[in-house]
Amino acid sequence: EVQLVESGGGLVKPGGSLRLSCAASGFTFSSYSMNWVRQAPGKGLEWVSSISSSSSYIYYADSVKGRFTISRDNAKNSLYLQMNSLRAEDTAVYYCARSQLADYWGQGTLVTVSS
């Protein structure tokens, strides 16, 4: 069974940093690209970033480019999102999703940016 479990969310002040993790199991993690998608409270889904299976290709939404860094550790079956210079508008539930087709999703982790 495919499982994706996000962690690392919490309350952070504007300008602060946070690192999200996504632990994958039930599939060959190193064979799949991975994504981060977020959802602000009461809003729709917003794609944040994607990374290819070998980390050769990385993409970011303009809204996070230069502030967020996606990475992965295939030996640990884990995906990461380093978030720096956080803003109030980054407040959202952050989901990791498997593959270019976003076929499986984790349950999400809430990031709140507030003073």
Added chain:
Amino acid sequence: DIQMTQSPSSLSASVGDRVTITCRASQGIRNDLGWYQQKPGKAPKRLIYAASSLQSGVPSRFSGSGSGTEFTLTISSLQPEDFATYYCLQHNSYPRTFGGGTKVEIK
């Protein structure tokens, strides 16, 4: 960037009704589109991939159609558990883009 325009943004329907939701892409995306269902407080769940292929385990009352720029999600007979918000997602190019969502409510 490819814009995905989803309509309607909300609808009210009764159990047993046929429901149709549309996504329009700002440029052709072949059939590189998925449909997702999201219930409050839960993660999105994929229903349809490649525009018209039913995800394993998803009831056959859900169907998708379209190619290029016009796509449709149809629920043939709405069930109580189908009241949720639905999104389309294009994976033809980066940045990936979602439709704005359609909230299906009980009439």
